[in-house]
Amino acid sequence: MTYRGRFAPTPSGPLHFGSLVAALASWLEARTAGGEWLVRVDDLDPPREVPGAADTILLQLEQFGLEWDGCVRYQSQRHDAYQAAIDQLLERRHAFYCTLTRKQLASLDHNHPGISAAVSDSHDASVRLAVPDRELCYDDGIQGRVCNNLHDDGGAFVIRRRDGLFGYQLACALDDADDGITHVLRGADLIDSTLRQRWLLECLDRPAPLYAHLPVVTDGRDAKLSKSGSSEALDAGRASALLTAALHCMGLQPPADLHGAPPATLLAWGKAHYPEHRWPPGRQQPLPSELKVKS
Known part of the structure; x- marks a missing residue:
């Protein structure tokens, strides 16, 4: 199987060190x-x-030497594909219309009761995907065996919102399938989405990629670096220091004579030594403070 990976940022702000x-x-x-x-x-x-x-x-990706293959995909151009998938899921009765409000869900301890709450009219309704009442599992390439019962963890989830916007789980899973993505390597903050996306693809009779979730970088106070948390945007003028710090986060130690080297040199060294890396255990890791990276 030819490896096909991807990076899928949300345009809610510039990339930061965790990105x-x-x-x-x-x-x-x-x-x-x-x-x-x-x-x-x-x-x-x-x-x-x-x-x-x-x-x-x-x-920013170009400034740090991270060149991609092919054309950039934009989810905003994929609405027809998402709607076709929803129509298929509704026809197969994997999905249903629902008018439960957030207040009503709160009264149910935020756990959706499933298809028993279905309505026949799509007016002012979201579309939710039904989930099985059994444990689902997969083997994560970094975190090991991951299992959960989606019925007990939120229940049926939204794949199209009441306002007509498509749900993240639907779009992400379908894009990966349509793009032939074989491997998804992303932050552990998204690990709870994986079983939902795998289940959605199973309902569509589509193969799921292999998943691995790397520890997310925190600010040292167990808070994930994020755009909403005002994490500092990547500074291209510090590309060498930031790339070196990122390699440290992977358990790689570029030699001292490479500190200050241009991105292309550091990336070439990273490619040569990446097979030797060892991910830190767990789902979080602090900023490499010895490099005094601001983010």
């Missing part, structure tokens, strides 16, 4: 395997988007 670790890791994994690395812009939720952020993100 760089995720992008670099997936890029190195794909390049080391002799495979392809695609970039997808997850511009699915216009209210959350920052004007110009998508272009800024692509420029």
Whole structure:
């Protein structure tokens, strides 16, 4: 199987250091395997988007030497494919219309009761995917065996919102399938989405990629670096220091004579030594403070 990976940022702001670790890791994994690395812009939720952020993100990837294969995919151009998938899921009775409000769900301890709450009319209704009342499992490439009963963990989930916007789980899973993605390497903050996306693809009779979730970088106080948390945007003027720090997060130690080297040199060293890396245990890791990286 030819390796095909991807990086899928949300244009809610520029990339920060945690984003760089995720992008670099997936890029190195794909390049080391002799495979392809695609970039997808997850511009699915216009209210959350920052004007110009998508272009800024692509420029940042280029500034750090992370070149991608093919054309950039934009979720905003995929609405017809998402609706076709929803129609198929409704026809197969895997999905249903629902008008339960957030207040009503709160009274149910935020656990959706399933298809018993279905309504026949699509007016002012979301579309939810029914989930089985049994344990689902998969083997994560970094975190090991992951299992959960989705029925007991939120229950049926939204694949199209009441306002007509498509759900993240649907779009992400379908894009990966349609793009022939074989491996998804992303942050452990998304690990809870994986069983939902795998189940959705099973309902569509589509193969799921192999998943691995790397520890997310925190600010040292167990808070994930994030755009919403005002994490500092990547500074291209510090590309060498930031790439070196990102390699450290993967358990790789570039030699002292490479400190300050241009991105292409550091990436070449990373490709040569990536098979030797060992991911830190767990789902979080602090910033490499000895390098005094601000994020």
